[in-house]
Amino acid sequence: MKKHLKVEAIEQGTVIDHIAPGQGIKILKFFELSKGRQRITIGLNLPTYAGEHKDLIKIENTVFDQNQANQLALFAPKATINVIENFEVVKKFKVAIPEQIAGVLICPNSNCISHNEPVDSRFNIKQESGVVKLKCHYCEKSFISEVFKELH
Structure with missing residues (x-):
C-alpha cells in the first residue's frame, strides 16, 4: 500500500x-x-x-x-x-498542562478586577482526578477548563 x-x-x-x-x-x-x-x-x-x-x-x-x-x-x-x-x-x-497560564484566558467571573484594570489574566492550574481546574490569581475563583472552551 x-x-x-x-x-x-x-x-x-x-x-x-x-x-x-x-x-x-x-x-x-x-x-x-x-x-x-x-x-x-x-x-x-x-x-x-x-x-x-x-x-x-x-x-x-x-x-x-x-x-x-x-x-x-x-x-x-x-x-x-x-x-x-x-x-x-x-x-x-x-504538551503538558502548565502550572500557571497568563495573558491567554479571560476570567469567567465578570466581577474580577482583571476585566477593568490593565493587567494580564493569570491562572494557577491543578489537575485533580482527571479534571483540570484553573484558579484566577485576582478573584481566586476556580473554574474547570471546559468553561474556557465554551467562552470563545
Missing part, C-alpha cells in the same frame, strides 16, 4: 499533531493563529493508523517553544508538537 500525504509538508515551522477531532478550529480561533501572515494548513478528522481520527495544524515559519505549546494542553492534552526545519522534524515533544 502506497503512503500518501493528506496534508502538504512544510519547509520550516510547527506542526501540532494528535489534536482531538473538532478541537483544531477551536485552537485556531482561541489562540488567534490565523491573525498573522504565516501560511497555515489545517486538517480536520484525518484518519490515524489506529483507525481513529484527529485534527492537525501546520504553521509555517513559526516555532512554538515548550511554554507556548503547553498552553494548548488545555484544549488538546494529547497533542504532539513537531518543529520542522528543511522539511524534517528536528524536535518533537508532547
